[in-house]
Amino acid sequence: MHWSLIIYCGMITFLTRFSMIALLKRDTFNEKTKIVLTYVPSAIFPAIIFPLVFLDNNGFIELESNSRILAAIIAIIVGYFSKNIIATIFSGLISYWILIFLIAY
Amino acid sequence: MHIKLKIFGKGILDVSPLMIPVVPFGIIFGVIGMELGIGPYMTFGMSIIIFGGASQIVLLQLFSGGASSLVILSSVGAVNSRHLLYGAVLSENLSSLKLTWKIILSYVMVDQAFAVSNEYFKRNKKNKNKHYHLLAAGFTCWTIWQFSTFVGIALGSIIPDEFGLKFAIPITFLALLINDFKKIKNVIVMLASGLIATLGYNIIPFKAYIIVASLSALLIATFLTNMKLKNK
Numbered sequence: 001m002h003w004s005l006i007i008y009c010g011m012i013t014f015l016t017r018f019s020m021i022a023l024l025k026r027d028t029f030n031e032k033t034k035i036v037l038t039y040v041p042s043a044i045f046p047a048i049i050f051p052l053v054f055l056d057n058n059g060f061i062e063l064e065s066n067s068r069i070l071a072a073i074i075a076i077i078v079g080y081f082s083k084n085i086i087a088t089i090f091s092g093l094i095s096y097w098i099l100i101f102l103i104a105y
Numbered sequence: 106m107h108i109k110l111k112i113f114g115k116g117i118l119d120v121s122p123l124m125i126p127v128v129p130f131g132i133i134f135g136v137i138g139m140e141l142g143i144g145p146y147m148t149f150g151m152s153i154i155i156f157g158g159a160s161q162i163v164l165l166q167l168f169s170g171g172a173s174s175l176v177i178l179s180s181v182g183a184v185n186s187r188h189l190l191y192g193a194v195l196s197e198n199l200s201s202l203k204l205t206w207k208i209i210l211s212y213v214m215v216d217q218a219f220a221v222s223n224e225y226f227k228r229n230k231k232n233k234n235k236h237y238h239l240l241a242a243g244f245t246c247w248t249i250w251q252f253s254t255f256v257g258i259a260l261g262s263i264i265p266d267e268f269g270l271k272f273a274i275p276i277t278f279l280a281l282l283i284n285d286f287k288k289i290k291n292v293i294v295m296l297a298s299g300l301i302a303t304l305g306y307n308i309i310p311f312k313a314y315i316i317v318a319s320l321s322a323l324l325i326a327t328f329l330t331n332m333k334l335k336n337k
Contacts, residue, residue, distance in 0.1 A: 009151075039322075042285050042291040042294040047318035050303040052271070071272070083283055086126050
């Protein structure tokens with residue numbers, strides 16, 4: 001890791017926040033673009049989540065005895081019903097630890 | 106001055122409940138930074154310089170997977186592209202401010218600060234000092250984020266590897282999506298993104314799977330939006 005990479009990432013992040021406030025006039029985006037931008041988290045986060053859950057350390061799909069899949073499903077169920085971020089994180093992590101330490105799944 | 110202070114206080118008060126989930130998120134970031142061997146200074150430096158939780162974790166994740174700088178930069182940009190929307194929504198309320206103000210407010214305009222200050226701006230359109238609300242909400246987020254990163258760095262050197270804390274990354278991102286689980290169109294976009302990333306992990310070159318999957322999923326989102334508008 002180089003400091004330069006961190007600084008470039010910081011500059012890009014800043015520009016995504018600054019550009020619209022500073023450079024553009026109001027109503028730059030039409031309604032449709034605004035709706036599509038609300039999908040950004042749904043479009044990006046699963047691309048991070050799925051490989052970490054379904055792939056093993058060598059990048060191969062691991063479906064059998066994969067405790068991450070079960071723990072993620074439990075977290076999804078808890079999140080769906082509770083709508084509570086902290087409950088979701090803890091249910092996922094704790095069920096993962098129970099699976100790998102106690103059940104050795 | 107008294108009025109400004111009052112608005113500033115209101116900003117802190119409004120954003121405070123949203124700070125509860127930020128604490129574990131920041132701790133997880135600090136712990137993972139240490140576990141991946143980035144070191145305390147750079148881990149903390151990321152929180153100061155980038156100040157964007159999701160993109161910081163993507164940076165760590167891609168760096169540890171050996172991605173190139175270009176892929177890392179574009180992925181960080183993609184993750185943060187949602188801020189374009191925030192800026193566009195708020196610009197109307199901030200357009201009369203001096204450049205220095207715009208720079209400072211841009212640095213602290215994170216998800217939680219945007220959410221509460223946008224509501225406040227809607228209710229106080231004519232208030233000349235309303236930007237103090239965003240300043241307060243943003244700096245509250247900033248302080249909590251730096252503090253929890255620090256705690257994570259401290260814990261990261263204690264927690265043993267066997268706990269597999271890397272799993273905290275997908276779980277944390279999953280938790281950020283819970284409000285969209287009940288929207289069928291969002292779920293379609295999520296599944297598309299996740300499947301393309303997983304199946305393309307070994308095929309898509311340069312570890313660009315996050316970019317390719319999210320852009321494809323955004324295309325699907327555009328398609329779904331078009332359908333929605335036609336239905337009206």
